[in-house]
Structures are given as structure tokens and as C-alpha cells.
Amino acid sequence: MSALRPDLAIIAANVAPGARVLDVGCGDGDLLAVLRDERGCDARGMEIDSASVANCVSRGLSVIQGDADSDLAIYPDQAFDYAILSQTLQTTHRPDRVLEELLRIGGKAFVSFPNFGHWRVRLSLLWNGRMPVTRLLPVAWYETPNIHHVTVSDFRDLVADRGITVEQEWFLSGDKHCSAAMAAFRAEHAVFLISRR
């Protein structure tokens, strides 16, 4: 699994073998392929970009072209053990509604996103007064797909407000883990496992 992006590797390692999984915003299907081939999962995907969907289908994966904001509604309640939303939350129009949908169609949900509260981001805004361009946020503000920047603290507030349980959390700085205590500043990337337990 070493070829996977670090946040995807965390998710892949923590999905129960044989589970039914929906990866929302699955890109070219790297995580789906690992879940299917190494974890024996019934892995399905949704992706907005048609070239990526075509790639997935040509890899033998079951992927539907669709938009997380509008098309999650087509899945029945609790159709999956896990719903996965990796690096996609910040590109959705209504992240709160997308989270609700994830927990409607999946028993649990993995959500990963770049932490806008990372110290580099904070410094860039504080010192330069400019929207930051960093490794995980590499695109200028006017052309970024990220329309709802979110911090680790914001995310915690949102799930607490909605009565959602955080089952597990992982924080990454580069490909190294960092502690939850320092995550608000130090994490470049966060992965949460949430549920409605």
C-alpha cells in the first residue's frame, strides 16, 4: 500500500476486510483498487471527472460519474459499511449536507482534508496578507477547486454540532504522523473516522 497517498494508506489500513465501501471522489481509483485487491472489499466509487471514471472502468472498477453535492441521493440508506470522502470535502458546495449523506448511506465515514489551520497557512495570511499556496494547497485562490477551506478545529465543531461521533482521527505532517494535541497547528492533513453511533 506504500504507493498510496498517505491519507489513503491510513484509510485503506483501517477499513475492515470484506467491507462494502463507497469512495466519493475516487479519482483514478487507486484506493478502490487497493481495497478490492488487498482487502477483499466490495468497493464502489463516485467521481465527477469523466476521464477519471473512464480510467476506473478500464481498471475493472465499479464507478459512477456523479457529483458529491447532488448525486449521493441516489444511494439507498446504509448501502455501505463505509463511505469515504478524501480531499473532496473542501470542494463541495455544502460540506455539512455531504457529511449527512455520507452517514446516511454508510455506517461509518472516513473524511480526509487539508488543514487550513496549518502554521504555514496561518503565517502566510498573517505576514503576507495573501491566500497561501502550499504543498497541499498548491493552486492560486482564483483557480483552486477548494471552495470551502476548513481547519481541524472547524471540522471538530461541525461534527460536534451535528451530533456526529469521531471514532478515530489521524494527523499528517508530510507523510509523518503528528499528535492530536498539536494537530490544529501542525497537521497538514487530517483523516477522521466518523459515525452516528
Next chain:
Amino acid sequence: MATAALVTASTVLDLAEPLPLDCGQRLEGVRIAYETYGALNDSRSNAVLICHATTGDQHVASPHPITGKPGWWDRMVGPGKPIDTDRFFVVCPNVLGSCMGTSGPSSIHPDGQPWGMRFPVITIRDMVRAHLALLDALGIDRLHAVVGGSMGGMQALSLAANWPERADRVMAIAATGEMPAQNIAFQEVGRQAVMADPNWQQGAYYGTGKAPDAGLSVARMAAHITYLSEATLSEKFGRRLQDREAKSFGFDADFQVESYLRYQGESFTGRFDANSYLYITRAMSYFDLAEECGGRLADAFKDCKARFCLVSFDTDWLYPTAESRKLAHALNAAGAPVSFVELAAPFGHDSFLLDVPELDRVIAGFLSP
């Protein structure tokens, strides 16, 4: 086309048993013309059924016996091609009701005369019944895949819904689970054009030396427009004039697009039977998978274990993406593993027959182990 039956070099199968039809009749003496490519493996597990579209035929990858043109999916089917005949045993039958060797209105009735309008009205599911009778005769219980575009896609879906144990993979390209009203409307225009032609003679034109070629040609012209996109027509023809410097101020084919459509219409009459056109478009108009399976589209797939792949094209306004999305929705609700992709292609509905490399990749990938 004035002759009773078109000559075809394909293999034919004469069914020993009568074929039960949705209309309640049992059709005796059914003949099915088909082509095969590649070899059936020992475990009989590598068969791929290809279902052709409205006016297609079994010559999927062999030259058409009348026009001499390459098979309609020659680019897709063959050794090393996306539907790889080095791996798969490809079976492509001519549909029931057609005119390329399978029983249809131009075939000979047991009384020695052509069936004409005495041929029973058939449905998409009846076409699939004939396909399955062929597969039975070939000793194929279970298909590796059934693949079809447009009307062929409807057959693939009907097979999956009505005989869920017969196919492991189901691919429907530019297809729909029910014929949309707009398409029924266009097809009615085509049928009325045929039936308004005095040479149609209530369908009994065989052997009279006069066939409803003008009507069939108009039907084809109207249908052909629906297969293309506005962009294709504009790019290919625009408002350019045909073989002239100025408008004629008459009703000749002044515009290139007019000349092109007339050619398409006329050449169609040389290879297709007008009554077959009536029967096949009627079958499509009747197609409603939800109705076939008790009223709810998702229920149509509740027993399916097959993997599905649906493809639409962004410029196809005849079978638009929304129709494929509806199918994907239903398959999801049934818990079936389904892929769905809308491919970008400029050619409208006909994109499934034309050079869209992304489609090749999707088909090859979906069929691979």
C-alpha cells in the same frame, strides 16, 4: 428494396421449437442469422453477445454483403481490439424482425408468400428470446458479457433483467430503460412516411416491383438527423452549397446537408426492408423495462448478480445522459455493481459507432478479468 429477402453469407439457425412472443403468439419456423468471431473455450465461458442497433446487422466485424463496407463495429471487434476475438467468442445475431437473414416481415410465411404485415408485432424482449435460443443451440449457458449500443443496449438490459443468470457483465451504451416520448414521436414520423408511400401497398409490396423507397428514405433522413449532433452537422456542412455557386431558387438539394441526407436516405433503401423498419421501431417504442418487470425500474434488476457498465455521450440528445443516470440510479437501488460514465464526443448518438478512443478503453477495461 423490392426483393423478398436479402442475401447474406452468415450462418443461419432454424429453431426447432416455436418462439413465444410478448404479443401472445408463438412464431413457428424462426430462422436466426448470425456471425461468430474467435473460438469458444472449453469451459464455454468466454462468449460475448453483441446486440446491434435498429438498422444494424450481424456483420459486426465482417464486410456488409450488400454495401461492401467494413462491419459496423469493425474498429471494436477483432484480434487485439477492445472486444478481443483472441480472447472472446463473439456472437452477433441479426435481430428478430430484421431483414438480414433472421425471420422478419420479408421472410417467407409457411404459405409460400412473404409474411408482410402478417408478421406478429415483436418487442425488444422477443428479440432477446431469439438471441437466447441461438445461445442455447450454441451450448452457451452463461455469457461473459452482453454488449449493445442504442437498441442493442436495450436488448442487453432486457436480457439482464429477464434472464439474470445468463450474463456476468452487461454493457449498455447510449441506451435507456424505456423509450422516451420524444423518440417514440420521431419513430412515428418515420413509420408514417413509409405507410404514406403508395408503393407500400399495406406492406404487401414484395414481388410487385414497387417498394416504398421514397417513404423509407424520408424515414431514414429524419432518423439520421437524430443520430447526429448540431455541432457535427454545422462542422461537416454548415450552410455550404452543393456543387453550385448560388442558390437555385428551387427545391433541388442546394445545401450540402440536404444532399447528404438524400444520399443517406436513398442508400438506406438499398439495404433495408421498409416493413422491418416498421416492426423494429415499433418494438423500440414499446420498450419499457420497468413495465416488463412489474412496474419499478429498480425491481427489474433485483435478481441480477451481473456487473453493469453504462455509457452515454455528452452530445447525444436522442438518448441523453439523464436516461443512463436513471438506469444507474435504479441499479444502485438494486445494489448491483454499476459503472456509469458520460464520455465527451462530438458526434451525437452515433458516437458509439465512431472513433471515440475513451469508449475503446472503457469497453476493453470492463470486459477484462
